[in-house]
Amino acid sequence: MTALDSTPIDPQSTRVGFIGLGNVGGKLAGSLLRNGVDLVVRDLDSDLVDSFVGAGATAASTPSELAAMCDVVITCLPSPAASVAVMESDDGVLVGLRPGAVWLEMSTTDSDEVTRIGALVAGAGGAAVDCPVSGGCHRAATGNISIFAGTERATFERVFPLLTILGRRVLHTGELGSASILKVATNYLATANLIAVTEALTTMAAAGIDLGTTYEAFRISSGNSFVHETEGQVILNGGRDISFTMDLVLKDIGLFQDVADAAGVPLEMNPLMIDIFSDAAERYGDREWSPNVIRRLEDAAGVSVTAPGFPAELLDDEPEERGAEVVVRR
Numbered sequence: 001m002t003a004l005d006s007t008p009i010d011p012q013s014t015r016v017g018f019i020g021l022g023n024v025g026g027k028l029a030g031s032l033l034r035n036g037v038d039l040v041v042r043d044l045d046s047d048l049v050d051s052f053v054g055a056g057a058t059a060a061s062t063p064s065e066l067a068a069m070c071d072v073v074i075t076c077l078p079s080p081a082a083s084v085a086v087m088e089s090d091d092g093v094l095v096g097l098r099p100g101a102v103w104l105e106m107s108t109t110d111s112d113e114v115t116r117i118g119a120l121v122a123g124a125g126g127a128a129v130d131c132p133v134s135g136g137c138h139r140a141a142t143g144n145i146s147i148f149a150g151t152e153r154a155t156f157e158r159v160f161p162l163l164t165i166l167g168r169r170v171l172h173t174g175e176l177g178s179a180s181i182l183k184v185a186t187n188y189l190a191t192a193n194l195i196a197v198t199e200a201l202t203t204m205a206a207a208g209i210d211l212g213t214t215y216e217a218f219r220i221s222s223g224n225s226f227v228h229e230t231e232g233q234v235i236l237n238g239g240r241d242i243s244f245t246m247d248l249v250l251k252d253i254g255l256f257q258d259v260a261d262a263a264g265v266p267l268e269m270n271p272l273m274i275d276i277f278s279d280a281a282e283r284y285g286d287r288e289w290s291p292n293v294i295r296r297l298e299d300a301a302g303v304s305v306t307a308p309g310f311p312a313e314l315l316d317d318e319p320e321e322r323g324a325e326v327v328v329r330r
Contacts, residue, residue, distance in 0.1 A: 006154045009072065009102075011037050011162050017070035019063055019086055019093070020107070021048040023243040024133065025076030027140035028106065028166050031320075033057055035143070035165045042066045063089070064096035071098060072162065076106040079251060080113045087117050099125035102159055108132050108184065108252055111177035111259070114150075118176045127155045128176055132183035133167060136230055137243040138314040144168040144321070150179030164323035171326040181259055187252035191273055193227035198294035201235060201305050211236055211307035230314055231291050235305060239312040240291040247286035249277050 014037070018029040021043040029052065033039050039057040043049050049059050060066035063086050067073050073093055077083050083105065087093045093103065103121045105114050105128065118128030129151040139145040147167035149156055156172045163170045173179040200223070204214040215236060218228050234240050253273055260267045280293040298305055 006158055008158055008161050011035070011165055014038070014072060014162070015040060015070045016072045016074065016162070017042070017060065017066040018074045018076070019043070019066060020076040020078075020082075021045065021052065022076070022078065023137055024140050025106070027137055028074075028076060028133070028145075029057075030055075030141065031143040031166055032162075037162075037165065040066050040069050062091040062096075063087070063093045064091045067093040067096035067101070068098065069096075070101065072102050072104065072159070073097070074104045074106055077109075078107070078248065080107075080110040083107050083109055083117070084113065088120070094120055094124055097121065097124045097126050101126045102155065103128045104159065104162075105130045105180075106132060108187065108248075108255070109180055110255055111180040114180050115177040127151070127158070129155060129159055130176055130179045131159075131163065132179055134183065134186050136314060138230075138316045139168070139318075142316040142318065142320045143323075144316055144318050146326075147171070147323070148173045148179035148182050150174060150176050152176075160325070166323070168318075168321060168323045169326050170323050171328070184252050184256040184259060187249075188256040188270060188273075190227055191249055191253050191277070192269060193225045194231055194291065195273060195276060195293065197225070197228050197232055198235070198291075198297055198305075201232070202294060202297040202301055202303060205303045205305045206301045211305065212309060215307070215310075233310045234312065234314065235291045235294055236307045237310040237312050238304075238306040240289045240294075241313060242289055242291055244290045245287045246277055246281040246284070246290050246293070249290045250274065250281060250286070253277070 016037050017040040019042045021029055033055055040060050041049055041052045041057045042060045053059050075083055075086055114130040121128040129149055131147050131149040133145045133147050135145040145167045146169040147163050148171050150173045173182055231242055234242055257270050280296055
């Protein structure tokens, strides 16, 4: 494989490295392993690494060692700073990157940083794609999540066969960095929906309306949303485990605020949302599950927003299918 090679990647004959086996990354890497991809893994949590090795993956001791073993390197990390460390440290990916290799940045990260590091990857003879995912951990686990991919068209077509294993719907968003901008915009919308859902559910509880009936009323109405159908269930269960924490919400809507500030857009809702989640993180801990932002309202109203019959964990009931490109209307 050379830097100018435009041949589509064959997932069954390409060794892929995956760095970051957390809530999202572990499920994405699991899709690759489940579908027969030759996988090399790296994570700071040795137990996570061991679980993948036990399932057939190979472990690398450093990011540079992983990069030297693979033609594709995927990172899925919790912050831009983590991505910088993995890519640019003395034993980072850039040190071991093979000429012609492709770096897929699947973290939700800063578009300027992914563009900057992408230039370093190109300088080392590789190609870069920012390809964050959206749709929840339950869909990441089944390979049915959505993927945004920012890169030149030729590189997109080169990595597309691999992306169709990782996700169901794959959207080419334009140049490198464009996917990261769109991703933080979608997380802004999800956060706005979450706050609205918590306010609506708490108000119905305080007004004495049955919450099972409330859930169905919202679901079949113009007030429905993806967040209500998914996070609404784990809120009502009381467990509120959505595999996403308050500090990650604050990171994402902070990145969206940066985009708006740079574009000169005077946002009104997002600064308030940052205040709401900052207060919730201070009260309940920044590693608390994000749906527990509702506790601020439960505490204030003196109600418990729970109902029987709702699951503690979301599961994707759609069968796993090979992904396809989402065609943009022109």
